[in-house]
Amino acid sequence: MNSDKQGYDPSSIEQKWQAIWEENKTFSPDLKNAKNPYYTLMMFPYPSAEGLHVGNMYAFTGADVHGRFMRMKGKDVFEPIGLDGFGIHSENYALKVGKHPVEQAKVSEKNFYRQLRATGNAYDWTRILETYDPDYYRWTQWLFVQMFKKGLAYRKKAQVNWCPSDKTVLADEQVIDGRCERDGSIVEKKDLEQWFFKITEYADALLNGLSQIDWPEKIKIAQRNWIGKKVGINIKYKVEGHEEIIEVFTTRPDTNFGATFIALAPENPLALKLAAGENKKDVERYINVFKKSTDQERKEEGREKTGFFTGAYAINDLTGYKMPIWVSDFVLMEFGTGAVVGVPGHDRRDFEFAQEFGLEVIRVVVGKDGDSSPIKTVEQVQEEEGKMVNSDFLNGMDVHEATEKIMDYMEGKGYGKREANYHLRDWLISRQRYWGPPIPMIYCSNCAEKGKGEREDMPGWHSVPEDQLPVLLPDVEDWRPQGEGTSPLANHPEFYETKCPSCGSEAKRETDVSDTFLDSSWYYLRYLSIQKDPAFAKASAGEGKKYEKSTEFRSDLMPYDIEIVKKWCPAKIYIGGAEHSVLHLLYVRFVAMVLHDLNSSLALPFQEPFPKFFAHGLIVKDGAKMSKSRGNVVIPDKYIEKFGADTVRLYLMFLGQFSDGGDFRDTGIEGMFRFVRRIWNLFENKKFEQVSPETLRMINKTVKEVTRDIEDFSYNTAIAKLMEFYNFISEESNSWSGETAVSYLKLFAPFAPHVTEEIWEKMQTVYGLQSTAKKAVVGSQKAVSVHFQPWPTFEEKYLVQDQVLIPIQINGKRRGEIVVGSEKSEVRSWIEEKAKEAVRNHLEGKEVRKVVYVQGKIINFVV
């Protein structure tokens, strides 16, 4: 082989093509007229920290390969990108580097877009968006207003999660093991009045929708668990000597004949009401200690049960048993009714509690082990299936049957009512921070006094009229978090002082901002609706009236172009990380469902925005997720500079399965660079000739396999097959034709878009292959690009080999092989004879009892 090595210069090639693509709007589809819309969406990045890291690049490249492939398959691919730049991530980074978030956003934006351009992804650069752009967050606020108008946004004083270092409240989804999702500080409880979204109203819809979408099972399971629907019964118990009724939720009413106590959550108001005399003091003290504790302390592993007796008793109607009523912190106020009925024989926690305080244990179920003795140890606690005992009319039934029977019975007697409970809580949406969209609400005390308001159930509250949006985030100097349960904006009368939209009197704006996850809950709709046409911009600035006459969509009047949305949505594929399984991926579904239920022309025609989701793997470094605090963030820039984006893309995609991710190390990246350069040299040096049958077979095989692998997101094996073809064709003795070269180049194009584009161009001008290159018309420009060429096809007839290798096994062990003409492989008896001969020495003295022959594949002798 010729050892020419100077030719390939990635940086000049890549810069050249990135500029050409962007200038010609090569990858900006005509959203209105596209014939085969294919919306491929990638989760947009948080542009915080020091820049795009290789983990981001890995994810984005994988998504881009898919998009490029679909484009060559004839789809009009829309592949947008933007920045999720509002929110605590970015603000915390600004805090760290001591810069104003507005300033930092400008720096990050520039840097991220530079990096994103350098990766060579086929983004539509005419439709980028940033969540902190008033043109965007205006509509995030609009979304909030819709939530309010539909009764889905409300205020509630509640004990909420408070992160002391971020100095804001957090949603349940953002608390992991009692710690803040972002910085790991222990979350405290705080009584604050906050804005919530009623995601619980969509709990069943969110649950049921899961069965209709093509998502990884583990994400569906995570969402199912998070929603946590439990079907059971609310049972009412009378309290001896009191008017009060205690209501408990249970999924195991079948065991109710074994109920021996009641436990109340410390927050349950009944606890203090029922406690009397000496007991009252203890209960009060217990509740006070509880209030000061953190969730972390309360839920600590293996902690002994604590609690106090209130002195009161509830009556179990089934048995007449006087159940002592206790208060204990193992009972959660947020779940069910904040009270449980204790059946210590058949619930571990109840047993532990009963042991601690000497309460009676009654067995009512006998399990598989047949143990029917009194339950004395934790190991004996019977939580599984079994047969009922000591339970009157339930005796002998299995637990499932008994559960239905007893619920029917209780409902009939009026003791209780069937009920479903959910783990899912309403979405706490307000944040006491600066860097987010101000919540577009106004509170008027004048209206409040009169009991008036936009909504009957929320006197005094009005949403900001839609034509007054956005409520601009003011550029203030004291933007740092306060820590007093208010946002920095609460110090700015010039921001919050306003007039009531209803009565006109002095009123106050909400000063909290909304959660970052609201920003990202609808961005896919805005991508489709961005208008950056200069004529339009002028018109919307009041300098022209051209647009007013038309009924066309205007991005300054509407959040999204519903006609375009109908054409392109739901997105064909959504690609992103699985770490958002119960955060973003739940919220985005919820918001789509709400928008689907809008009572306006903007109502979405679908409920599930992403019928197909692909979860890419995570790139870690030294076994740990990349993060600034660990100091293991790898930025791709220096690798791109040294080897070119094509090499880095290939290298990342070759690491392993796209769904697996992996540990990043740069050993081997040079090997990939050598491969790209070899391809370059191959096209420079190898002459096109008559194609041989072997080459024809090889290229057809490669087309077949690479196509299948890309369809399966098995990029690493696709690249391996491209290498195999190279190894084959680089042999001096194997010739190729221009047509073969074209096919090969196309297969390579999604992975290495720049070098293939350069070679493609040369093939037309220098190598004189004009005829094979079809011109692609893109936008208003004519672009001749390999990325718009039809994907190569293969024909089965070329895949047939005239010689086949048949391995010979004896008792399943490989002992030899024969090479036969493929037409001969059909003749079983002949193959059998040949094979026997080939492994004669192994068969000597043995009796062949059975022969298994899989035509053209393998032959096995059983001896």
Next chain:
RNA sequence: GCCGGAGUGGUGAAACGGUAUACACGCAGCGUUCAGAACGCUGUAUCCGAAAGGGUGUGGAGGUUCGAUUCCUCUCUCCGGCACCA
């Protein structure tokens, strides 16, 4: 504790129930070179053997099958998610 996923060469990793280790990295030898870099060629699971050849091998133990990395049961280890949710 519960629910997922994964354990294959020195390394990243391949294998519709049919030749285990494709492809690459690394390493070794050779060629090219004054020399190095780069490039090219050859070899590279492991054990016995000079070789031919043979034995053993996909975390471990069983099972189904003519044949198992692949399917089933049990078990160990690692990684992710959830967790005092009644």
